[in-house]
């Protein structure tokens with residue numbers, strides 16, 4: 001496994017793969033890797049001849065400076081895991097490597113309503129920040145296959161939009177959410193939960209399962225209220241509990257004949273957790 005820190009070194013390595021006509025699969029991450037990330041790496045290895053992973057905690061996608069400061073950074077452990085999962089190339093840039101002109105005046109993308117609903121509403125500027133870093137990474141790596149996680153479903157839609165805007169068409173594989181045995185979606189932020197909160201956190205998954213089992217029996221508004229009350233009673237501060245159309249994340253107030261998805265974002269003792277699930281698979 002090769003580890004590179006600069007754009008030049010990355011290009012030099014990628015050039016070698018391209019010269020051998022190898023297909024390039026790409027998994028962008030912010031590190032603090034867990035089995036969810038590693039499942040993406042394994043899936044990429046199956047779909048491309050060369051697996052490239054980036055580790056970059058992107059400052060311009062954090063609307064909360066505290067969240068950026070507290071974001072776990074575990075590079076040594078990450079490299080060991082990536083090596084064990086046979087990644088070929090790991091790119092670990094510094095901030096100035098990605099934003100050589102600084103981060104003060106960056107471009108804006110026409111991301112449409114996807115940018116302002118749900119995560120976009122609660123994390124202003126977040127998806128512009130995601131688009132900014134992803135444009136730079138995609139330009140550098142130019143992958144044949146791009147692999148991202150369904151846990152961040154809205155992010156997947158944003159990146160599909162970005163690919164359209166950039167005129168790129170790698171194969172986009174959305175990997176299903178990888179969960180702990182009790183259902184909690186794996187997340188780097190889970191490390192910040194106390195033991196008590198870790199046990200409570202599974203309630204998000206249980207709430208999604210409850211919505212999946214009850215949406216035919218209860219009006220959506222009522223169902224969302226019941227779930228919100230349960231989460232609040234357990235100590236969560238809720239951003240949203242909604243049912244939305246998978247295709248465009250339009251909030252739904254009644255069932256419709258398309259793929260529907262329940263999405264939850266809630267904070268437990270300062271740790272913000274998100275999860276989602278298709279409710280009519």
Ligand code: AMP
Nearest residue numbers: 029030031036148149151152177178186
């Ligand atoms: P992050 O490091 O949080 O930016 O995540 C890097 C990639 O891993 C993103 O595409 C995430 O959606 C994906 N990912 C994170 N957690 C999970 C999970 N539990 N299951 C599947 N994919 C995940």
